[in-house]
């Protein structure tokens with residue numbers, strides 16, 4: 001009889017204790033604070049997880065890929081292997097994880113790494129005030145537009161060079177510039193300015209570079225006057241005469257102002273009659289190229 005009563009009494013006490021017992025055993029595993037800001041040039045960030053009440057199951061920290069401004073793993077940051085992000089069941093104390101920040105050269109908005117804590121078995125047993133942690137990576141790359149090429153002096157006979165702009169993706173312009181190439185042979189001798197314009201969302205600026213195009217070596221003997229164009233403004237037929245230039249392997253080319261070749265022939269005599277009735281009225285560059293020299297002059301079609 002007494003045994004039955006004691007048993008029943010213990011049962012009632014047990015029922016009364018269950019909510020308290022469950023509450024007291026609920027794991028409290030959380031980040032030490034919610035948000036932090038770091039520069040892109042820091043090497044790493046240490047994230048601390050505090051454990052007020054250990055979980056009875058393994059718990060892991062993972063990245064939530066939900067926000068549009070998310071930093072990208074492998075490009076913006078690196079994490080230890082997922083297995084190193086696990087907090088073993090019943091782990092008593094705080095745990096620290098290291099997130100490695102990658103310092104790139106890309107101009108971008110600030111980007112976030114969102115971390116969360118979750119039970120391995122998928123339960124939502126984790127309670128705590130800071131179930132998520134956000135690391136904002138502040139971009140340290142500034143918009144600095146420049147032309148990277150270092151050559152500042154060319155001959156009128158120099159071959160074309162590929163222009164390199166920083167950051168890439170911009171547009172070059174200026175005399176002798178076609179696309180991303182600079183053709184000294186299309187420039188008159190003297191100072192020439194090359195422009196580079198970048199117009200992107202996070203970077204809008206212009207850079208300019210002055211270069212000299214000089215008449216060098218063999219060209220000195222053959223001046224512009226040695227190329228005689230008759231009439232100076234032509235309708236259909238134009239006569240090209242090379243006064244004091246020996247006729248050996250001389251190529252004659254006509255390019256429009258965008259650098260497109262509209263006519264080409266080899267010169268076989270000192271005087272050539274060109275029928276250019278098929279080209280549109282406008283200004284063209286006449287290129288006279290020998291094996292060791294090159295002369296450019298403008299011609300005009302009515």
Ligand SMILES: [Ca+2]
Pocket residue numbers: 040075076102104106108
């Ligand atoms: Ca980045």
Ligand SMILES: [Ca+2]
Pocket residue numbers: 040104105106107108139140141
């Ligand atoms: Ca960057």
